[in-house]
Amino acid sequence: MLMLGWELPPAITGGLGVACEGLLRGIGALGGIGVDFLLPAAPGLGRDYPAAVRIVELDGCEEPSAPARSQGAYIAYREKASRYAAAALRALPGLNDFDLIHAHDWLSFEAALAIKRASGKPLIVHVHSTEHDRAGDLCVNPAIAELERLGLHAADRIVAVSRYTAQGLARHYGQSADRIEVVYNAGRPRPADFPPAPLPAPAPAPADGCISFIGRITEQKGPEAFVEAAARIRERVADARFVMAGDGNLLPLMRSLVRALGLADAFSFPGFVGREDVARLLARSRVLIMPSLSEPFGLVALEAIEAGVPVVLSRHCGLVERVPSAICVDPDDIHAMADAAIGLLADPAQARARAVAAAGEAAELDWIRSASALRRVYERALGATKTERAAAEVC
Template sequence: MLGWEFPPHITGGLGTACQGLVRGLTEAGGIDIAFVMPQLRGGERQRGVSFLCARSLAGDAPGRAAGSDPERRRLDDFFAGFVPPDVAAAFHEDDEDALWMAAPGVDGRLSGAYQGMSIADALAYADSAPHLLAAAQPFDVVHAHDWLTFLLAARVKQASNRPLVVHVHSVEPDRAGNSRNGNIGAIERFGMYMADRIIAVSEYTRQVLVREYRIAPGKIEVVHNGVEKIENAALPAQRDIFRVSFIGRITHQKGPAYFLHAAKKILDRQDDVRFVMAGTGDLLPVAKALANKLGISRQIDFPGFLDPPGVKALLAASSVYVMPSVSEPFGIGALEAAQSGVPVVLSRNSGVAEVMRDAICVDPADTDAIADAVLRTRNNPALAEMTARAAKDAVAELEWKVAARKIKTIYRNFLN
């Protein structure tokens, strides 16, 4: 299994999802997992799982300097080892569209959801394939999570002749909107082309793949994410401060500006509400500046990135959780809020809305609707409790072992 991060060192939901899936798969029995990452930072542990560090396996092999060559050329050279030139060109089919001309940051580093990473990092990860294959025990399936692993996955598949499952937790149209990076899109197309099976985290994501990347619908299987159970969570009536929380990367995709504009409208009507925007990201300085401009900086806290205990503590102190994402493939944070007994206000552009049908859903750009929804839960405690209970009931069956059983069936189909 090829990943990019794993608890306790994570930047978002990808690492959390990987941990839940491998735990569910190992508990199901009959599966041994070697989880590969570019580097191990210490503390990565999961019963029944061996962790492999690609950087250590590759030893002192030279990496690829970010920005040393045009990324398009380097990717085309990579694709040429797998497909004819006309197919490789199709992976870049949107390059002439202005939507796909967003430039990376300094030294080729990306902004947004993958701030600090680069195409060069993904290529260097792929270069570890020979060392990984030499060190790994015999295996039956390659399972790769998101675009940063797809180049390595293709090399491992090619060398081992094993089936490839790519697990799509998000794609560039979700993350970047009208500022997409065309090279990331090309890697995503390539990975899904090379895959024998694609797992999408929601029907919403499946439709994005069909619409944006023209993937054959029959190649995609939907497996919803799960959530860890939280016992004896308090209901909103037990919280003595009305606190509205946003938890996630502070990037375009997550809609932080919508949250702040809604906060301003709430405070214009009821000035004793508190807000928390927890997370880091390229738009954090912009969010702080906007809060100051709107005159709400004294009513909102920016605690930065929260580890799992920090998230649990914040949810325990929250009266409402708001997820105003522009486009959200799933939304594990909403499940965690529901498990904590917190009413949720969801973007209708989300996968999690498929499983939380009684949640309050809004157009994320409609900040009046967000403000109205939040204040309804405050002014009507019975509604808040009913909403919280309905959300908690809806996610009660969404355990990682359920997702694991579906994935195990996909594996078996290959082996049979």
């Protein structure tokens, strides 16, 4: 099987690379499937994957030149995606035989479409996030949305990371439900103990800990709602402290808003944090708030739950489909968001009970189960292709 992805740990910008790593390890542990994973060259990848998984680092996908970068982030990424597609085509003769293509998100869709045309093999499109999730309906980049539409239209089967995401594909791209399979993500891969060991009971939250936001500081993630909720929390919990970890176009505005609300002494902005730093931040978090306007799954929230941190999630988060014990609020309801966090801070017993219940529900998610669900998707795609070919031969 040929898999197309954009990143893998440790060189990641968000949850996509984490999900791809988990799926690769799950597929390797499941057995019976060989994978060539095509990756833009990533020096220092340094990860041992199962024997059935081969990471193919493509040359010719270097960062755009300075003039291209100056034209905007979309142009830079679009040019790199085009180079990735060209490099993938060049690499085809040296790859193992494959019977289908599995492409993750829009940055790999140009390559997927080209390889499908060249090989005639069935295509699985895996949607972790869409332009409508990232930008909101009023700020959609039409070029990205069109590439997503083309990839979805060409796909033999579509994988969505939640029912919430599947509904968005139907609403924004006209995809019928019978073409879409939901395959949930899972938590942090633990290569040394596949199958996953039982999770330990969540530890009590530190009394002097912080209230955390972890994610890109962009419109999608709702950082302004977090800051406004923090102001309300601070009115009733005088010693509350907050960490907004991440980077993005709204970071300067959030710094200014924090100063304007008189919260500068209660806030810290560590910038983008790597996976080990995320674990350390969660270890001192009393509550994680995820106020995203649209969150297809929510891997950071799942990591928090696995770490025993009580969470307050947006109702527009796919993870709540599998973790119903999590507190959910409308992302624009600042009062409800603040009240939920204050309730958890004020009642440690309730917070711990919530954390324990959520961790138990999250334990049902693991990458081997996800890989097994993917294998069923592969079998359906290959079975449908064989049926179509047999029908064509009869005609």
